[in-house]
Amino acid sequence: MPLVAGVDTSTQSCKIVVRDAATGELVRSGSAKHPDGTEIHPDHWWSAFTQAADAAGGLADVAAIAVGGQQHGMVALDAEGRVIRDALLWNDTRSAGAAEALISELGDGDRAVGSQRWADAVGSVLVASLTVTKLRWLRDAEPENAARVAAVALPHDWLSWRIAGYGPAGDPSAPLGPDLNALFTDRSDASGTGYYDAQGANGAGEYRPDLLRMALGRDDVVLPRVLGPAESGGVAHPSVAGVDVDGGALIGPGAGDNAGAALGVGMTPGDVAISIGTSGVVSAVAPRRTADGSGAINGFADAAGNALMLAVTLNAARVLDAAREVLGVDVDELAALALRAPAGSDGLVLVPYLEGERTPNRPDATGTLHGIRLATSTRPHLARAYVEGMLCGLADGLDALRAQGVPVERVMLIGGAAQSPAVQEIAPQVFGLPIAVPEPGEYVADGAARQAAWVLAAAGAAGATPTTADAGAPSALAPPDWSATISATLPADPRPEIREQYAKVRDLA
Numbered sequence: 479m480p481l482v483a484g485v486d487t488s489t490q491s492c493k494i495v496v497r498d499a500a501t502g503e504l505v506r507s508g509s510a511k512h513p514d515g516t517e518i519h520p521d522h523w524w525s526a527f528t529q530a531a532d533a534a535g536g537l538a539d540v541a542a543i544a545v546g547g548q549q550h551g552m553v554a555l556d557a558e559g560r561v562i563r564d565a566l567l568w569n570d571t572r573s574a575g576a577a578e579a580l581i582s583e584l585g586d587g588d589r590a591v592g593s594q595r596w597a598d599a600v601g602s603v604l605v606a607s608l609t610v611t612k613l614r615w616l617r618d619a620e621p622e623n624a625a626r627v628a629a630v631a632l633p634h635d636w637l638s639w640r641i642a643g644y645g646p647a648g649d650p651s652a653p654l655g656p657d658l659n660a661l662f663t664d665r666s667d668a669s670g671t672g673y674y675d676a677q678g679a680n681g682a683g684e685y686r687p688d689l690l691r692m693a694l695g696r697d698d699v700v701l702p703r704v705l706g707p708a709e710s711g712g713v714a715h716p717s718v719a720g721v722d723v724d725g726g727a728l729i730g731p732g733a734g735d736n737a738g739a740a741l742g743v744g745m746t747p748g749d750v751a752i753s754i755g756t757s758g759v760v761s762a763v764a765p766r767r768t769a770d771g772s773g774a775i776n777g778f779a780d781a782a783g784n785a786l787m788l789a790v791t792l793n794a795a796r797v798l799d800a801a802r803e804v805l806g807v808d809v810d811e812l813a814a815l816a817l818r819a820p821a822g823s824d825g826l827v828l829v830p831y832l833e834g835e836r837t838p839n840r841p842d843a844t845g846t847l848h849g850i851r852l853a854t855s856t857r858p859h860l861a862r863a864y865v866e867g868m869l870c871g872l873a874d875g876l877d878a879l880r881a882q883g884v885p886v887e888r889v890m891l892i893g894g895a896a897q898s899p900a901v902q903e904i905a906p907q908v909f910g911l912p913i914a915v916p917e918p919g920e921y922v923a924d925g926a927a928r929q930a931a932w933v934l935a936a937a938g939a940a941g942a943t944p945t946t947a948d949a950g951a952p953s954a955l956a957p958p959d960w961s962a963t964i965s966a967t968l969p970a971d972p973r974p975e976i977r978e979q980y981a982k983v984r985d986l987a
Protein backbone atom coordinates (compact mmCIF):
# COMPACT_ATOMS: atom_id res chain seq x y z
CA MET A 479 0.00 0.00 0.00
CA PRO A 480 1.29 3.53 -0.71
CA LEU A 481 2.55 5.69 2.11
CA VAL A 482 1.60 9.29 2.79
CA ALA A 483 3.31 11.97 4.87
CA GLY A 484 1.71 14.62 7.07
CA VAL A 485 3.65 17.62 8.33
CA ASP A 486 2.92 20.02 11.18
CA THR A 487 5.07 23.14 10.92
CA SER A 488 3.98 24.47 14.29
CA THR A 489 5.17 27.34 16.46
CA GLN A 490 7.75 25.35 18.39
CA SER A 491 8.73 22.55 16.01
CA CYS A 492 8.23 20.62 12.79
CA LYS A 493 6.67 17.18 13.14
CA ILE A 494 6.28 14.60 10.39
CA VAL A 495 4.29 11.36 10.39
CA VAL A 496 4.41 8.72 7.66
CA ARG A 497 1.28 6.58 7.51
CA ASP A 498 -0.15 3.79 5.40
CA ALA A 499 -2.58 5.46 2.99
CA ALA A 500 -5.15 2.68 3.27
CA THR A 501 -5.17 1.80 6.94
CA GLY A 502 -3.77 4.96 8.51
CA GLU A 503 -1.25 2.87 10.43
CA LEU A 504 1.71 4.91 11.70
CA VAL A 505 4.85 3.70 9.94
CA ARG A 506 7.44 6.19 11.18
CA SER A 507 7.81 9.78 12.41
CA GLY A 508 10.32 12.52 13.14
CA SER A 509 10.53 16.03 14.49
CA ALA A 510 12.92 18.99 14.83
CA LYS A 511 12.77 22.18 16.86
CA HIS A 512 12.14 25.75 15.67
CA PRO A 513 13.88 28.65 17.36
CA ASP A 514 11.93 30.62 19.97
CA GLY A 515 10.50 34.03 19.21
CA THR A 516 7.49 35.71 17.68
CA GLU A 517 9.32 36.66 14.48
CA ILE A 518 11.39 34.12 12.61
CA HIS A 519 13.01 33.72 9.22
CA PRO A 520 11.11 31.00 7.30
CA ASP A 521 14.43 29.35 6.37
CA HIS A 522 14.34 27.92 9.91
CA TRP A 523 11.10 26.12 9.01
CA TRP A 524 12.73 24.68 5.92
CA SER A 525 15.75 23.51 7.82
CA ALA A 526 13.58 21.93 10.58
CA PHE A 527 11.47 20.27 7.87
CA THR A 528 14.50 18.65 6.26
CA GLN A 529 15.83 17.55 9.66
CA ALA A 530 12.43 16.13 10.64
CA ALA A 531 12.23 14.32 7.29
CA ASP A 532 15.64 12.78 7.97
CA ALA A 533 14.56 11.83 11.49
CA ALA A 534 11.48 10.18 9.96
CA GLY A 535 13.70 7.99 7.76
CA GLY A 536 13.32 10.19 4.67
CA LEU A 537 10.32 10.74 2.46
CA ALA A 538 11.51 9.04 -0.72
CA ASP A 539 8.80 6.40 -0.55
CA VAL A 540 5.75 8.60 0.06
CA ALA A 541 3.14 8.99 -2.66
CA ALA A 542 1.56 12.16 -1.26
CA ILE A 543 2.37 14.78 1.35
CA ALA A 544 0.41 17.60 2.96
CA VAL A 545 1.46 20.37 5.33
CA GLY A 546 -0.50 21.69 8.30
CA GLY A 547 0.90 24.63 10.20
CA GLN A 548 0.68 27.50 12.62
CA GLN A 549 -1.83 29.99 11.25
CA HIS A 550 -1.67 33.67 10.35
CA GLY A 551 2.12 34.21 10.13
CA MET A 552 3.00 36.87 7.53
CA VAL A 553 5.49 35.59 4.96
CA ALA A 554 6.15 38.55 2.66
CA LEU A 555 8.00 37.69 -0.58
CA ASP A 556 9.59 39.98 -3.14
CA ALA A 557 9.38 39.48 -6.90
CA GLU A 558 12.44 37.19 -6.76
CA GLY A 559 10.81 34.91 -4.18
CA ARG A 560 13.01 36.19 -1.37
CA VAL A 561 11.61 36.57 2.14
CA ILE A 562 11.56 40.36 2.71
CA ARG A 563 11.76 40.28 6.52
CA ASP A 564 11.37 37.74 9.29
CA ALA A 565 7.82 36.37 9.35
CA LEU A 566 5.65 37.90 12.07
CA LEU A 567 3.93 35.00 13.83
CA TRP A 568 0.37 34.65 15.16
CA ASN A 569 1.60 35.38 18.69
CA ASP A 570 3.39 38.61 17.80
CA THR A 571 1.31 41.46 19.22
CA ARG A 572 3.03 44.49 17.67
CA SER A 573 0.16 44.91 15.18
CA ALA A 574 -2.47 45.40 17.92
CA GLY A 575 -2.69 49.12 17.09
CA ALA A 576 -3.05 48.27 13.39
CA ALA A 577 -5.96 45.95 14.25
CA GLU A 578 -7.72 48.77 16.10
CA ALA A 579 -7.11 51.18 13.22
CA LEU A 580 -8.56 48.75 10.66
CA ILE A 581 -11.61 48.07 12.85
CA SER A 582 -12.25 51.78 13.18
CA GLU A 583 -11.80 52.38 9.44
CA LEU A 584 -14.24 49.66 8.42
CA GLY A 585 -16.68 50.99 11.03
CA ASP A 586 -16.42 54.59 9.82
CA GLY A 587 -14.96 55.52 13.20
CA ASP A 588 -17.30 53.37 15.32
CA ARG A 589 -15.48 50.41 16.95
CA ALA A 590 -18.61 48.35 17.57
CA VAL A 591 -19.81 48.81 14.00
CA GLY A 592 -16.35 48.04 12.64
CA SER A 593 -16.05 44.88 14.76
CA GLN A 594 -19.32 43.52 13.46
CA ARG A 595 -18.45 44.43 9.86
CA TRP A 596 -15.15 42.52 10.07
CA ALA A 597 -16.93 39.53 11.62
CA ASP A 598 -19.56 39.61 8.86
CA ALA A 599 -16.94 40.03 6.14
CA VAL A 600 -14.32 37.44 7.13
CA GLY A 601 -15.67 35.64 10.21
CA SER A 602 -13.40 37.33 12.77
CA VAL A 603 -13.02 40.62 14.56
CA LEU A 604 -9.43 41.69 14.02
CA VAL A 605 -6.76 41.08 16.66
CA ALA A 606 -3.00 41.28 16.27
CA SER A 607 -2.78 37.60 15.31
CA LEU A 608 -4.51 37.96 11.96
CA THR A 609 -2.31 38.44 8.89
CA VAL A 610 -4.15 41.51 7.61
CA THR A 611 -3.12 43.50 10.70
CA LYS A 612 0.52 42.56 10.16
CA LEU A 613 0.33 43.92 6.62
CA ARG A 614 -1.02 47.24 7.94
CA TRP A 615 1.80 47.30 10.49
CA LEU A 616 4.32 46.67 7.69
CA ARG A 617 2.85 49.49 5.60
CA ASP A 618 3.21 51.96 8.47
CA ALA A 619 6.37 50.77 10.24
CA GLU A 620 8.49 49.55 7.34
CA PRO A 621 7.23 51.27 4.17
CA GLU A 622 10.37 50.34 2.23
CA ASN A 623 9.67 46.65 2.93
CA ALA A 624 5.95 47.07 2.19
CA ALA A 625 6.81 48.54 -1.20
CA ARG A 626 8.76 45.38 -2.13
CA VAL A 627 5.94 42.93 -1.34
CA ALA A 628 5.06 40.90 -4.44
CA ALA A 629 3.30 37.99 -2.69
CA VAL A 630 1.98 37.19 0.79
CA ALA A 631 1.90 33.59 1.99
CA LEU A 632 1.25 31.76 5.26
CA PRO A 633 3.75 29.38 6.87
CA HIS A 634 2.14 26.24 5.42
CA ASP A 635 1.78 27.79 1.96
CA TRP A 636 5.44 28.77 1.90
CA LEU A 637 6.64 25.33 3.03
CA SER A 638 4.45 23.57 0.44
CA TRP A 639 5.89 25.89 -2.26
CA ARG A 640 9.43 25.02 -1.19
CA ILE A 641 8.63 21.28 -1.20
CA ALA A 642 7.40 21.72 -4.79
CA GLY A 643 10.85 23.05 -5.68
CA TYR A 644 10.15 26.80 -5.76
CA GLY A 645 11.98 29.43 -3.76
CA PRO A 646 14.33 32.39 -4.00
CA ALA A 647 16.04 32.99 -7.34
CA GLY A 648 19.49 31.45 -7.36
CA ASP A 649 18.91 29.17 -4.35
CA PRO A 650 20.16 25.66 -5.23
CA SER A 651 17.48 24.14 -2.98
CA ALA A 652 14.80 25.80 -5.17
CA PRO A 653 15.44 24.40 -8.65
CA LEU A 654 12.16 25.77 -10.09
CA GLY A 655 12.93 29.34 -9.01
CA PRO A 656 10.63 32.08 -7.77
CA ASP A 657 7.33 31.43 -9.57
CA LEU A 658 4.95 33.24 -7.20
CA ASN A 659 1.92 32.03 -9.15
CA ALA A 660 2.76 28.49 -8.05
CA LEU A 661 1.87 29.35 -4.42
CA PHE A 662 -1.24 27.57 -3.14
CA THR A 663 -3.16 27.30 0.10
CA ASP A 664 -6.44 25.91 1.42
CA ARG A 665 -9.68 27.41 2.78
CA SER A 666 -8.86 26.82 6.42
CA ASP A 667 -5.62 28.77 6.48
CA ALA A 668 -6.86 31.42 4.02
CA SER A 669 -9.80 32.04 6.37
CA GLY A 670 -7.40 33.22 9.08
CA THR A 671 -5.81 35.96 6.99
CA GLY A 672 -8.54 38.58 7.42
CA TYR A 673 -8.75 39.10 3.66
CA TYR A 674 -10.50 35.86 2.65
CA ASP A 675 -14.20 35.13 3.10
CA ALA A 676 -14.66 31.37 3.20
CA GLN A 677 -18.42 31.73 2.76
CA GLY A 678 -18.26 34.33 -0.02
CA ALA A 679 -19.00 33.71 -3.71
CA ASN A 680 -21.96 31.54 -2.75
CA GLY A 681 -19.95 29.36 -0.42
CA ALA A 682 -17.02 28.76 -2.79
CA GLY A 683 -14.87 31.28 -0.89
CA GLU A 684 -13.19 34.42 -2.21
CA TYR A 685 -10.37 36.80 -1.44
CA ARG A 686 -11.35 40.34 -0.44
CA PRO A 687 -8.92 42.60 -2.34
CA ASP A 688 -10.69 45.65 -0.86
CA LEU A 689 -9.65 44.57 2.66
CA LEU A 690 -6.12 43.74 1.53
CA ARG A 691 -5.92 47.22 -0.04
CA MET A 692 -7.20 48.81 3.14
CA ALA A 693 -4.31 47.17 5.04
CA LEU A 694 -1.37 47.31 2.64
CA GLY A 695 -2.41 50.29 0.56
CA ARG A 696 -2.52 48.20 -2.62
CA ASP A 697 -3.77 44.85 -3.85
CA ASP A 698 -1.35 44.14 -6.70
CA VAL A 699 0.24 41.23 -4.82
CA VAL A 700 0.02 37.53 -5.51
CA LEU A 701 -2.08 35.60 -3.02
CA PRO A 702 -1.84 31.79 -2.98
CA ARG A 703 -4.43 29.96 -5.06
CA VAL A 704 -7.05 28.45 -2.73
CA LEU A 705 -7.46 24.72 -3.43
CA GLY A 706 -10.38 22.43 -2.67
CA PRO A 707 -10.07 19.94 0.23
CA ALA A 708 -8.79 17.05 -1.89
CA GLU A 709 -7.09 18.97 -4.66
CA SER A 710 -3.37 18.65 -5.29
CA GLY A 711 -1.28 21.81 -5.70
CA GLY A 712 1.58 20.08 -7.50
CA VAL A 713 4.25 17.49 -6.91
CA ALA A 714 7.23 17.37 -4.60
CA HIS A 715 10.41 18.17 -6.49
CA PRO A 716 12.75 15.21 -6.71
CA SER A 717 15.82 17.12 -5.65
CA VAL A 718 14.54 18.51 -2.36
CA ALA A 719 14.49 16.89 1.04
CA GLY A 720 14.75 13.37 -0.35
CA VAL A 721 11.15 13.53 -1.61
CA ASP A 722 12.08 11.70 -4.76
CA VAL A 723 9.52 9.06 -5.65
CA ASP A 724 9.15 8.33 -9.34
CA GLY A 725 6.75 10.81 -10.82
CA GLY A 726 6.80 12.93 -7.64
CA ALA A 727 4.68 12.82 -4.53
CA LEU A 728 1.43 14.75 -4.80
CA ILE A 729 1.24 17.77 -2.51
CA GLY A 730 -2.11 18.32 -0.80
CA PRO A 731 -3.59 21.75 -0.14
CA GLY A 732 -2.53 21.57 3.51
CA ALA A 733 -4.37 23.30 6.36
CA GLY A 734 -4.16 25.63 9.30
CA ASP A 735 -3.09 23.61 12.31
CA ASN A 736 -6.45 23.63 14.06
CA ALA A 737 -8.24 22.45 10.93
CA GLY A 738 -5.51 19.83 10.57
CA ALA A 739 -6.15 18.64 14.12
CA ALA A 740 -9.90 18.47 13.46
CA LEU A 741 -9.19 16.16 10.51
CA GLY A 742 -6.63 14.22 12.55
CA VAL A 743 -8.94 13.40 15.44
CA GLY A 744 -11.93 12.95 13.13
CA MET A 745 -14.11 15.71 14.62
CA THR A 746 -17.75 15.96 13.61
CA PRO A 747 -20.41 18.49 14.72
CA GLY A 748 -20.95 18.11 18.49
CA ASP A 749 -17.24 17.47 19.12
CA VAL A 750 -15.15 20.16 20.79
CA ALA A 751 -11.34 19.97 20.86
CA ILE A 752 -9.37 21.67 23.58
CA SER A 753 -5.80 21.95 22.36
CA ILE A 754 -3.02 22.93 24.77
CA GLY A 755 0.00 23.68 22.61
CA THR A 756 1.77 27.02 22.33
CA SER A 757 -1.71 28.37 21.71
CA GLY A 758 -4.73 27.30 23.71
CA VAL A 759 -7.56 26.52 21.31
CA VAL A 760 -11.18 25.53 21.90
CA SER A 761 -12.64 24.55 18.53
CA ALA A 762 -15.64 22.92 16.92
CA VAL A 763 -16.67 21.96 13.38
CA ALA A 764 -19.98 23.46 12.25
CA PRO A 765 -21.92 23.53 8.99
CA ARG A 766 -21.63 27.35 8.79
CA ARG A 767 -19.76 29.96 10.77
CA THR A 768 -21.41 32.64 12.81
CA ALA A 769 -20.13 36.23 12.89
CA ASP A 770 -19.27 36.98 16.54
CA GLY A 771 -18.93 40.77 16.78
CA SER A 772 -17.62 40.42 20.35
CA GLY A 773 -14.44 38.90 18.88
CA ALA A 774 -14.32 35.95 21.27
CA ILE A 775 -14.95 33.41 18.52
CA ASN A 776 -13.15 33.23 15.17
CA GLY A 777 -15.24 31.82 12.34
CA PHE A 778 -12.66 30.07 10.20
CA ALA A 779 -13.08 27.22 7.70
CA ASP A 780 -12.11 23.61 8.35
CA ALA A 781 -10.22 21.42 5.90
CA ALA A 782 -13.21 19.45 4.64
CA GLY A 783 -15.67 22.07 3.44
CA ASN A 784 -17.26 23.11 6.77
CA ALA A 785 -16.71 25.97 9.19
CA LEU A 786 -14.32 25.79 12.17
CA MET A 787 -15.35 27.95 15.12
CA LEU A 788 -12.63 28.62 17.64
CA ALA A 789 -11.49 30.63 20.64
CA VAL A 790 -7.73 31.01 20.88
CA THR A 791 -5.54 32.07 23.79
CA LEU A 792 -1.91 33.11 23.62
CA ASN A 793 -1.18 31.52 26.99
CA ALA A 794 -1.31 27.74 27.14
CA ALA A 795 1.52 25.15 27.33
CA ARG A 796 4.09 27.89 27.84
CA VAL A 797 2.35 28.93 31.05
CA LEU A 798 3.26 25.50 32.37
CA ASP A 799 6.76 25.88 30.91
CA ALA A 800 7.02 29.16 32.85
CA ALA A 801 5.90 27.43 36.06
CA ARG A 802 8.56 24.77 35.52
CA GLU A 803 11.18 27.49 35.09
CA VAL A 804 10.12 29.29 38.26
CA LEU A 805 10.02 26.07 40.28
CA GLY A 806 13.05 24.42 38.66
CA VAL A 807 11.20 21.18 37.86
CA ASP A 808 10.47 18.96 34.85
CA VAL A 809 7.00 18.24 33.43
CA ASP A 810 6.36 15.25 35.69
CA GLU A 811 7.50 17.07 38.83
CA LEU A 812 5.31 20.06 37.97
CA ALA A 813 2.28 17.79 37.65
CA ALA A 814 3.08 16.01 40.93
CA LEU A 815 3.48 19.35 42.72
CA ALA A 816 0.22 20.75 41.33
CA LEU A 817 -1.70 17.69 42.44
CA ARG A 818 -0.47 18.08 46.03
CA ALA A 819 -2.42 21.37 46.42
CA PRO A 820 -6.22 21.38 46.88
CA ALA A 821 -8.67 22.41 44.16
CA GLY A 822 -8.71 26.21 44.05
CA SER A 823 -5.20 26.30 45.50
CA ASP A 824 -6.58 27.86 48.72
CA GLY A 825 -7.41 31.05 46.82
CA LEU A 826 -4.12 31.50 44.96
CA VAL A 827 -5.16 32.50 41.43
CA LEU A 828 -3.01 33.13 38.38
CA VAL A 829 -4.46 35.30 35.63
CA PRO A 830 -2.14 33.88 32.99
CA TYR A 831 -1.67 36.73 30.50
CA LEU A 832 2.09 36.14 30.38
CA GLU A 833 2.29 37.03 26.67
CA GLY A 834 -0.49 39.61 26.64
CA GLU A 835 -3.73 37.94 25.53
CA ARG A 836 -5.78 37.48 22.41
CA THR A 837 -9.06 36.16 23.89
CA PRO A 838 -9.94 38.41 25.64
CA ASN A 839 -8.18 40.98 23.46
CA ARG A 840 -5.57 42.40 25.83
CA PRO A 841 -2.34 42.50 23.85
CA ASP A 842 -0.50 44.56 26.47
CA ALA A 843 -1.71 42.71 29.58
CA THR A 844 0.66 40.91 31.92
CA GLY A 845 -0.01 38.01 34.26
CA THR A 846 -1.06 38.54 37.86
CA LEU A 847 -0.97 36.34 40.96
CA HIS A 848 -3.77 37.02 43.42
CA GLY A 849 -4.29 35.65 46.94
CA ILE A 850 -0.67 35.29 48.03
CA ARG A 851 -0.54 34.54 51.74
CA LEU A 852 1.91 32.69 53.91
CA ALA A 853 -0.25 29.60 53.61
CA THR A 854 -0.32 29.74 49.79
CA SER A 855 3.38 30.54 49.41
CA THR A 856 4.24 26.94 48.70
CA ARG A 857 5.53 25.21 45.60
CA PRO A 858 2.40 23.00 45.23
CA HIS A 859 0.06 26.02 45.51
CA LEU A 860 2.04 27.90 42.88
CA ALA A 861 2.15 24.90 40.51
CA ARG A 862 -1.60 24.35 40.84
CA ALA A 863 -2.44 28.04 40.36
CA TYR A 864 -0.55 28.05 37.04
CA VAL A 865 -2.42 24.97 35.80
CA GLU A 866 -5.82 26.23 36.97
CA GLY A 867 -5.31 29.76 35.58
CA MET A 868 -4.33 28.42 32.15
CA LEU A 869 -7.37 26.10 32.08
CA CYS A 870 -9.73 28.89 33.24
CA GLY A 871 -8.72 30.94 30.18
CA LEU A 872 -9.76 28.00 27.99
CA ALA A 873 -13.00 27.46 29.93
CA ASP A 874 -13.95 31.07 29.11
CA GLY A 875 -13.38 30.12 25.46
CA LEU A 876 -15.73 27.15 25.77
CA ASP A 877 -18.42 29.46 27.21
CA ALA A 878 -17.95 31.79 24.23
CA LEU A 879 -18.34 28.87 21.83
CA ARG A 880 -21.56 27.79 23.54
CA ALA A 881 -22.83 31.38 23.36
CA GLN A 882 -22.58 31.08 19.57
CA GLY A 883 -24.97 28.12 19.68
CA VAL A 884 -22.29 25.50 19.06
CA PRO A 885 -23.39 22.11 20.44
CA VAL A 886 -21.01 20.53 22.95
CA GLU A 887 -21.49 16.76 23.06
CA ARG A 888 -17.96 15.43 23.39
CA VAL A 889 -14.88 17.31 24.61
CA MET A 890 -11.43 16.08 23.61
CA LEU A 891 -8.10 17.15 25.05
CA ILE A 892 -5.14 17.37 22.66
CA GLY A 893 -1.82 19.24 22.20
CA GLY A 894 1.54 18.79 23.92
CA ALA A 895 0.43 19.70 27.45
CA ALA A 896 -2.66 17.45 27.29
CA GLN A 897 -0.30 14.68 28.42
CA SER A 898 0.29 16.31 31.78
CA PRO A 899 -1.37 14.24 34.56
CA ALA A 900 -2.18 17.51 36.35
CA VAL A 901 -3.95 18.89 33.27
CA GLN A 902 -5.87 15.61 32.92
CA GLU A 903 -7.01 15.68 36.55
CA ILE A 904 -7.77 19.39 36.81
CA ALA A 905 -9.44 19.91 33.40
CA PRO A 906 -12.61 17.93 34.35
CA GLN A 907 -12.78 20.07 37.51
CA VAL A 908 -12.49 23.38 35.68
CA PHE A 909 -14.71 22.46 32.71
CA GLY A 910 -17.12 20.41 34.81
CA LEU A 911 -17.50 17.96 31.92
CA PRO A 912 -16.29 14.48 31.04
CA ILE A 913 -13.22 14.78 28.81
CA ALA A 914 -12.00 12.27 26.26
CA VAL A 915 -8.24 12.00 25.84
CA PRO A 916 -7.11 10.56 22.52
CA GLU A 917 -3.97 8.47 22.72
CA PRO A 918 -0.82 10.61 22.57
CA GLY A 919 -0.11 11.69 19.02
CA GLU A 920 0.61 14.46 16.57
CA TYR A 921 -2.92 15.22 15.48
CA VAL A 922 -2.13 18.14 13.18
CA ALA A 923 0.42 16.05 11.28
CA ASP A 924 -2.04 13.14 11.33
CA GLY A 925 -4.74 15.36 9.82
CA ALA A 926 -2.31 16.42 7.11
CA ALA A 927 -1.50 12.76 6.42
CA ARG A 928 -5.21 11.96 6.22
CA GLN A 929 -5.64 14.79 3.75
CA ALA A 930 -2.69 13.48 1.72
CA ALA A 931 -4.36 10.06 1.55
CA TRP A 932 -7.59 11.75 0.43
CA VAL A 933 -5.73 13.68 -2.28
CA LEU A 934 -4.13 10.45 -3.43
CA ALA A 935 -7.49 8.70 -3.62
CA ALA A 936 -9.03 11.64 -5.45
CA ALA A 937 -6.21 11.61 -7.97
CA GLY A 938 -7.05 8.00 -8.75
CA ALA A 939 -3.83 6.18 -7.95
CA ALA A 940 -0.43 6.53 -6.34
CA GLY A 941 1.87 8.63 -8.48
CA ALA A 942 -0.93 9.98 -10.69
CA THR A 943 -0.56 13.39 -12.24
CA PRO A 944 -2.23 16.01 -10.06
CA THR A 945 -5.72 16.89 -11.14
CA THR A 946 -7.72 20.07 -10.90
CA ALA A 947 -10.92 18.33 -11.90
CA ASP A 948 -12.36 18.75 -8.44
CA ALA A 949 -11.11 22.31 -7.98
CA GLY A 950 -12.91 24.32 -5.31
CA ALA A 951 -15.33 21.60 -4.29
CA PRO A 952 -15.03 18.69 -1.91
CA SER A 953 -14.12 15.53 -3.76
CA ALA A 954 -16.82 12.98 -4.32
CA LEU A 955 -14.57 10.80 -2.20
CA ALA A 956 -14.60 11.41 1.54
CA PRO A 957 -11.35 11.42 3.51
CA PRO A 958 -10.24 7.95 4.53
CA ASP A 959 -12.00 6.61 7.56
CA TRP A 960 -9.27 7.09 10.16
CA SER A 961 -9.96 8.54 13.56
CA ALA A 962 -8.19 8.88 16.88
CA THR A 963 -8.34 6.14 19.47
CA ILE A 964 -9.63 7.48 22.76
CA SER A 965 -7.28 6.21 25.46
CA ALA A 966 -9.20 7.53 28.48
CA THR A 967 -12.45 9.26 29.31
CA LEU A 968 -12.04 11.37 32.40
CA PRO A 969 -15.26 11.70 34.40
CA ALA A 970 -16.67 15.15 35.13
CA ASP A 971 -15.54 16.45 38.54
CA PRO A 972 -17.05 19.95 38.74
CA ARG A 973 -15.35 22.34 41.17
CA PRO A 974 -17.10 25.61 40.33
CA GLU A 975 -15.11 27.50 42.96
CA ILE A 976 -12.05 27.40 40.71
CA ARG A 977 -13.73 29.45 37.98
CA GLU A 978 -15.64 31.62 40.44
CA GLN A 979 -12.48 32.84 42.14
CA TYR A 980 -10.80 33.29 38.76
CA ALA A 981 -13.73 35.36 37.44
CA LYS A 982 -13.48 37.70 40.44
CA VAL A 983 -9.90 38.72 39.61
CA ARG A 984 -9.63 38.21 35.84
CA ASP A 985 -10.59 41.75 34.97
CA LEU A 986 -8.74 43.54 37.77
CA ALA A 987 -5.39 43.69 36.03
Ligand SMILES: Nc1ncnc2c1ncn2[C@@H]1O[C@H](COP(=O)(O)OP(=O)(O)O)[C@@H](O)[C@H]1O
Nearest residue numbers: 488489490491755756795809893894895897898
Ligand atom coordinates in the same frame (compact mmCIF):
# COMPACT_ATOMS: atom_id res chain seq x y z
N1 LIG B 1 3.73 16.26 29.82
C1 LIG B 1 3.71 17.57 29.58
N2 LIG B 1 3.33 18.44 30.56
C2 LIG B 1 3.29 19.77 30.34
N3 LIG B 1 3.63 20.34 29.17
C3 LIG B 1 4.03 19.55 28.17
C4 LIG B 1 4.10 18.14 28.31
N4 LIG B 1 4.53 17.62 27.14
C5 LIG B 1 4.72 18.67 26.30
N5 LIG B 1 4.43 19.82 26.91
C6 LIG B 1 4.51 21.19 26.35
O1 LIG B 1 3.75 21.24 25.16
C7 LIG B 1 4.29 22.25 24.29
C8 LIG B 1 4.40 21.71 22.90
O2 LIG B 1 3.13 21.29 22.49
P1 LIG B 1 2.73 21.28 20.95
O3 LIG B 1 1.28 20.92 20.87
O4 LIG B 1 3.71 20.43 20.21
O5 LIG B 1 2.97 22.82 20.60
P2 LIG B 1 2.98 23.57 19.18
O6 LIG B 1 2.11 22.75 18.26
O7 LIG B 1 2.41 24.89 19.49
O8 LIG B 1 4.41 23.68 18.74
C9 LIG B 1 5.62 22.68 24.89
O9 LIG B 1 5.46 23.97 25.47
C10 LIG B 1 5.91 21.60 25.94
O10 LIG B 1 6.66 22.06 27.04
Ligand SMILES: O=C(CO)[C@@H](O)[C@H](O)COP(=O)(O)O
Nearest residue numbers: 488489548549568755756757
Ligand atom coordinates in the same frame (compact mmCIF):
# COMPACT_ATOMS: atom_id res chain seq x y z
O1 LIG C 1 -3.40 31.51 16.04
C1 LIG C 1 -3.80 30.37 16.10
C2 LIG C 1 -5.14 29.99 15.60
O2 LIG C 1 -5.93 31.08 15.28
C3 LIG C 1 -2.89 29.31 16.68
O3 LIG C 1 -3.57 28.13 16.93
C4 LIG C 1 -1.73 29.10 15.76
O4 LIG C 1 -2.23 28.43 14.63
C5 LIG C 1 -0.57 28.42 16.45
O5 LIG C 1 -0.78 27.11 16.80
P1 LIG C 1 0.20 26.17 17.65
O6 LIG C 1 1.56 26.26 17.11
O7 LIG C 1 0.06 26.59 19.05
O8 LIG C 1 -0.35 24.79 17.49
